[in-house]
Amino acid sequence: MSAVPAASFRDAELAFGHRTLWSGLNLEIEPGEYVAVLGGNGTGKTSLLRVLLGLQPLSSGTVHVAGQAVRRGSAEIGYVPQQRAFDDRTPLRGRDLVGLGIDGHRWGPRILGRKAHRERVNTLVERVGALEYADAPIGQLSGGEQQRLRVAQALAMDPSLLLFDEALLSLDLHRQSQLAQLVAEQRDRTGAAVFFVTHDVNPIIDDVDRVLYLANGSFRVGTPAEVLRSDVLSELYGARVEVMNVAGRVLVVGAEIVDHCHPPTTPEEVTR
Numbered sequence: 001m002s003a004v005p006a007a008s009f010r011d012a013e014l015a016f017g018h019r020t021l022w023s024g025l026n027l028e029i030e031p032g033e034y035v036a037v038l039g040g041n042g043t044g045k046t047s048l049l050r051v052l053l054g055l056q057p058l059s060s061g062t063v064h065v066a067g068q069a070v071r072r073g074s075a076e077i078g079y080v081p082q083q084r085a086f087d088d089r090t091p092l093r094g095r096d097l098v099g100l101g102i103d104g105h106r107w108g109p110r111i112l113g114r115k116a117h118r119e120r121v122n123t124l125v126e127r128v129g130a131l132e133y134a135d136a137p138i139g140q141l142s143g144g145e146q147q148r149l150r151v152a153q154a155l156a157m158d159p160s161l162l163l164f165d166e167a168l169l170s171l172d173l174h175r176q177s178q179l180a181q182l183v184a185e186q187r188d189r190t191g192a193a194v195f196f197v198t199h200d201v202n203p204i205i206d207d208v209d210r211v212l213y214l215a216n217g218s219f220r221v222g223t224p225a226e227v228l229r230s231d232v233l234s235e236l237y238g239a240r241v242e243v244m245n246v247a248g249r250v251l252v253v254g255a256e257i258v259d260h261c262h263p264p265t266t267p268e269e270v271t272r
């Protein structure tokens, strides 16, 4: 008997007014499966995560997380939102932010006792390599440092589904690969499924099982080798799109012309 899917979409459609972001989405993600969500600006990647979080209802169809209808505040989900810097007056230390991942989603007494809570926070802070600055006010940390603490918060309760929205954005290449490794380790250790929204799949490509590529009000889903091909993406975009391997990285060239909402100024890097 197969396990309950970590997440599943059935005939799912999301539209705002007359604009359909995607429709006919049938997708089951198994525990431990790693899915990269790719596509240009405004194609509905963040909205897809918001649907899983129970923050955005579908226009039609159904969505489940761990076999249950989605709901807000689910402890099954760890989420790293698209980055917004904390105000430097935010009255939180780095480790307080991480601690919110343990019991910040619920009212009432702490899930863990004071000592166990402290130890758990310390383990998480150490795991993301943030011990050095975890006691500093969060708003005084760099974007990359804040990001590592956000990741620690998302991992806090070993959720069965991890959602990352452009989590690599403010990190240098070394930190990108460290974070990618951390996510892969967490997946391997806990069997969590992963949805990773990104404009550059290169740092995570070795870990990715499937790609969900959104464009032009439609999508393609499959292994990176199945989806990240000139013929497949040209058909999806309805225009000539080249997937090129340049110095070990694959670039998608031509997609920016069709991603007309907020065209990127450089070729979109998606895989090597």
Ligand SMILES: Nc1ncnc2c1ncn2[C@@H]1O[C@H](COP(=O)(O)OP(=O)(O)OP(=O)(O)O)[C@@H](O)[C@H]1O
Pocket (backbone or CB within 6 Å): 016, 021, 039, 040, 041, 042, 043, 044, 045, 046, 047, 048, 261
């Ligand atoms: N609640 C809403 N009501 C109306 N339109 C919305 C709503 N939420 C999102 N949109 C629109 O849906 C489109 C997709 O937004 P979304 O943030 O999901 O895109 P994205 O693929 O994550 O883009 P980016 O790469 O720029 O972050 C955008 O045009 C956005 O303005």
